Every structure is written in structure tokens, then in C-alpha cells.
Amino acid sequence: MSENCDSLQxxxxxxxxxxxxxxxxxxxxxxxxxxMDEDTVKNFAxxxxxxxxxxxxxxxxxxFTDKDICNICERRQSKVICVVKEPKDVKAIEKAKNYxxxxxxxxxxxxxxxxxxxxxxxxxxxxxxxxxxEIDEVIMATNPxxxxxxxxxxxxxxxxxxGIKVTRxxxxxxxxxxxxxxxxxxxxxxLQDRREI
Amino acid sequence: MSENCDSLQxxxxxxxxxxxxxxxxxxxxxxxxxxMDEDTVKNFAxxxxxxxxxxxxxxxxxxFTDKDICNICERRQSKVICVVKEPKDVKAIEKAKNYxxxxxxxxxxxxxxxxxxxxxxxxxxxxxxxxxxEIDEVIMATNPxxxxxxxxxxxxxxxxxxGIKVTRxxxxxxxxxxxxxxxxxxxxxxLQDRREI
Numbered sequence: 345m346s347e348n349c350d351s352l353q354x355x356x357x358x359x360x361x362x363x364x365x366x367x368x369x370x371x372x373x374x375x376x377x378x379x380m381d382e383d384t385v386k387n388f389a390x391x392x393x394x395x396x397x398x399x400x401x402x403x404x405x406x407x408f409t410d411k412d413i414c415n416i417c418e419r420r421q422s423k424v425i426c427v428v429k430e431p432k433d434v435k436a437i438e439k440a441k442n443y444x445x446x447x448x449x450x451x452x453x454x455x456x457x458x459x460x461x462x463x464x465x466x467x468x469x470x471x472x473x474x475x476x477x478e479i480d481e482v483i484m485a486t487n488p489x490x491x492x493x494x495x496x497x498x499x500x501x502x503x504x505x506x507g508i509k510v511t512r513x514x515x516x517x518x519x520x521x522x523x524x525x526x527x528x529x530x531x532x533x534x535l536q537d538r539r540e541i
Numbered sequence: 542m543s544e545n546c547d548s549l550q551x552x553x554x555x556x557x558x559x560x561x562x563x564x565x566x567x568x569x570x571x572x573x574x575x576x577m578d579e580d581t582v583k584n585f586a587x588x589x590x591x592x593x594x595x596x597x598x599x600x601x602x603x604x605f606t607d608k609d610i611c612n613i614c615e616r617r618q619s620k621v622i623c624v625v626k627e628p629k630d631v632k633a634i635e636k637a638k639n640y641x642x643x644x645x646x647x648x649x650x651x652x653x654x655x656x657x658x659x660x661x662x663x664x665x666x667x668x669x670x671x672x673x674x675e676i677d678e679v680i681m682a683t684n685p686x687x688x689x690x691x692x693x694x695x696x697x698x699x700x701x702x703x704g705i706k707v708t709r710x711x712x713x714x715x716x717x718x719x720x721x722x723x724x725x726x727x728x729x730x731x732l733q734d735r736r737e738i
Contacts, residue, residue: 354592392555414546
């Protein structure tokens with residue numbers, strides 16, 4: 345088959361463009377496509393085109409949307425904004441189904457290594473939004489790594505003089521995990537931030 | 542985003558149709574598609590449609606092809622046929638790059654549990670091919686499990702009276718593996734089939 349059949353090889357090659365998909369997995373995917381019914385494959389192809397054509401950033405929060413303003417920005421009345429690095433983070437927090445506030449996607453973090461300064465991510469837009477909309481609280485939900493911490497601290501310094509409450513996602517032992525397997529930094533943080541029960 | 546944006550959700554759903562792809566992986570794939578350039582996405586969609594539309598079984602060997610007769614059947618002159626369960630097996634053997642004979646894809650094995658008898662797989666076509674084309678040898682390359690063994694034995698019984706040499710892929714310790722980790726059945730087989738060096 346290696347010397348056989350372009351249609352199959354093209355499809356296998358297409359699948360290897362996906363993250364962490366090697367030849368073996370791409371082959372499995374390709375063969376599974378041949379066994380799907382025709383409508384499923386048509387919908388699959390259509391959804392690829394549609395997603396690429398329609399998706400862009402929400403003018404307000406920067407999350408992906410197929411409209412001008414995303415549903416969350418349009419429908420939710422809230423004085424709380426949760427600031428995240430990427431659209432994926434919005435999806436993760438939405439799945440937890442406990443947050444009913446707004447979002448702001450930075451599309452990156454301050455990272456000298458990647459040559460990214462504060463002006464390269466959507467901080468200016470955040471400040472404008474916060475001041476124009478009487479926001480009470482900004483929750484910094486950037487990742488708990490160096491870039492995420494630096495970005496959170498930087499934004500906090502800008503917002504606090506404006507009288508905005510700035511909070512950070514709690515850090516500590518992961519739910520469902522074992523204390524014995526937690527790393528030292530996490531344990532130190534969990535001890536520092538311990539709370540009365 | 543869960544209440545946001547059909548284009549993204551449709552694409553995520555489409556990816557979950559692939560084997561062993563859950564929501565998390567589908568999301569990763571979907572976000573990566575949004576970051577691909579437009580041509581790559583168009584080619585991806587096109588290759589899905591093309592594969593589904595063009596691929597069918599080769600009239601001779603039963604492997605996938607986008608023509609009437611696959612390249613291997615068309616180009617190779619050989620009196621040896623390797624019999625496999627699925628098109629994937631052809632691909633695997635071709636990758637080893639050491640076999641230059643023909644193939645015959647059974648599209649299944651004899652399996653009473655799945656209610657599959659000899660007439661449900663492409664055995665009749667094999668017999669016709671072998672007798673009409675003066676084949677010297679048939680290599681049974683069905684899997685080394687019960688169904689594969691039963692199918693190999695069944696076909697051997699049909700072919701031997703016709704004076705055809707029927708062989709089976711060697712079974713034994715896997716190359717690069719450890720003797721200590723080999724299972725009992727494999728070790729027994731490897732001892733029985735030991736060869737002089």
C-alpha cells in the first residue's frame with residue numbers, strides 16, 4: 345500500500361498535522377474514516393472548513409467565537425473578569441460549571457525568553473475594559489509557572505491603583521492526588537496558604 | 542465556551558468519531574486546526590472527502606485502492622501470495638520492505654463467536670486466484686490468535702490438495718524483546734520451531 349493509493353496516503357499525511365499524531369496513529373485514523381458512513385465524513389470535512397472560516401476572536405474578551413461578540417460576553421451580567429492565557433483555559437473553567445463571570449483571554453503571557461512583553465498580549469484591552477465597565481474583581485487565572493506568575497503580578501500592579509480587587513486562583517495540593525507525590529513547591533505553597541476547617 | 546460557538550463544538554464532536562479520541566484530545570485537535578493555515582485545513586477536508594469517495598477494494602487482492610486494480614497487483618510479477626486479514630496488514634508488511642510478492646486480503650477471519658464462516662470472507666476468491674494464476678506458494682499471514690490459526694489451517698487444507706505450497710509466518714520471540722518477558726505460549730512455540738545456527 346505504500347506504493348499504492350494516493351487518496352489514502354494524502355489522508356494519512358493530513359492527520360499527521362495534528363499535535364502528537366505520528367504515522368501509526370494517522371493510519372488508524374485514516375482507516376477509521378474509510379469505515380465511517382459518507383455523511384459522517386462529509387460533516388467532518390465541513391466542520392473543518394467551517395471552524396477555520398468562522399472562528400475568530402471575540403471583540404470583547406478575545407475567546408474564539410463565530411459571532412462579533414461571544415455568547416458569554418453577550419449574555420452574562422457580571423462585575424467579575426477571569427483573566428486567562430488561552431481560549432482553552434476558558435473551556436476548562438467553563439467545564440467546572442461553577443464560574444458565572446466574564447473572561448479575558450490574554451493570548452500569551454509575558455515571557456522574556458519568547459521575547460514577549462506586556463504590549464504583546466491583551467493587557468491594554470483588559471485595562472480599558474475594567475475601567476469602562478465598573479468591574480469589581482479581576483481573577484488572575486494564568487498558569488502557576490514563572491510566566492504566569494509574572495504576568496499576574498504585572499497586571500495586579502496596574503489594576504490595584506484603580507481600586508480593583510485582584511485575586512489569584514488558589515494553589516495547593518491537587519484534588520484526588522496523594523500528598524506524598526506532591527512536589528516541594530506545591531507543598532510549600534499549600535502549607536503557606538493553609539486554611540482553618 | 543461550552544455555551545459558546547457552534548463551529549468549534551461541531552469540530553470537536555467530529556474528532557471524537559476517531560478511534561480512542563475522547564473530548565480532551567478532540568479539543569486539542571480542534572484548537573490546533575484553528576491555528577493551521579487555511580490551505581492546510583482545506584487540504585485536510587479535501588483528503589477526507591477524496592478518501593471516502595475514491596477508496597474501494599482492489600478487484601483482485603481486496604486491498605484499498607483508488608483504481609480498479611491496485612498498484613501492487615498491477616505491477617508485481619510474482620507466484621507468491623501473502624494472505625492477510627485486513628488492509629492494515631498489507632501496509633505493515635509493505636513497510637518492512639522485504640516482501641515483493643502479491644497479497645490477498647480476506648477482510649476478516651473465520652470466527653464462530655462473531656458468526657463468521659468461511660463463506661463470509663474472501664476465501665473463494667483466493668482459491669480462484671491461486672488456480673487461475675499458477676501460484677507456487679501461499680503465505681498465511683493471519684494473526685497468531687485462535688481465529689487467525691483456524692483460518693490459516695482451513696485455507697491450507699483447501700490449497701494443499703491443489704499442489705500449492707502453504708506456509709505460515711514464523712512465530713517466536715519478538716525481535717528486540719526479552720526472553721524473560723515472553724509468555725509461555727510464545728516460548729513453547731519458539732522452542733518447538735528452534736533452528737540451527
